[in-house]
Amino acid sequence: MIFNWTFTGTDPQKVKYFLNRQGISRTLLKKIKYHGGAIKVNDQDVTVLYLLRSGDRLTVLLPVEEPLERIVPSALPITVVYEDPHFLVVDKPAQVASLPAHLYPLDTMANRVKGYYLRQGYSNQVIHIVTRLDRGTSGLMLFAKHSYAHAVLDQELQHHQLHKTYLAFVAGQLVHDHQMITFPIQREAGSFIKRTTGASGRAAQTEYWCVRRFQNATLVKVQLHTGRTHQIRVHFTAIGHPLLGDHLYGGPQTEGLERPALHCQQLRFYHPFLKREIKLTSALPDDLMALEQSLANQSN
Known part of the structure; x- marks a missing residue:
């Protein structure tokens, strides 16, 4: 794959600094150098130390x-x-x-x-x-x-420029309409899979908003500000509201639900090549739609 830029700076700049600003890391530069890629200025091969001048056409060929x-x-x-x-x-x-x-x-x-x-x-x-x-x-x-x-x-x-928003069904009725959960998260002693909260864990931030309260559960919208393993599941368990269907963390088992009631509903990121934001959504799958209907019926 080939990428092209025209350098418009007033002061000369090394190729490696310009490409770093375009998001090409040192690791990727090494791959380009040693695994069949190429860097050209005005159609001539150059090294990353070459000084770009205004009007130069820079071309990068990614290796296979x-x-x-x-x-x-x-x-x-x-x-x-x-x-x-x-x-x-x-x-x-x-x-x-x-x-x-x-x-x-x-x-x-x-x-x-x-x-x-x-x-x-x-x-x-x-x-x-x-x-x-x-x-x-x-x-x-x-x-x-x-x-x-x-x-x-x-x-x-x-x-933190790429954002994921989740929908989760948690046990019980949450008191707060909006809250930030900030307990550090660490591996649970004796387990390769399970996580828990603890003072020696890594910093973690989970923000939520209540969407709908049912008789014995709450539907929440969740925004992650860090990306720890099982973060949403661990944080809601820590505040006494584990996810429905989450047997690993003690969530109530619900008929027809064979997994934690968690869905990544929205994804938002800046597209570096189109120079615009991409925002995508996903509807609740059938099992969670059925769960929501069942909870609504129980609350009537």
């Missing part, structure tokens, strides 16, 4: 990426919410893991997206997951289609 053989393509379909040459956003169903692991080696979103890339005939079949979701969580998942797109959105994540 080798796909990981351990990610086996799946023939199962995906639901595409948004796609362009740089990004793919899909609607992940519940009970599908994001990446292959020992328990789920084949049928994950990475496998399904790789199969989709193959069926579409895309030359780059490397899987770049920008925002992953827990296996039991449904909703919007963002993939980058090349390493440059991934690097730019990683920077957005680090600077």
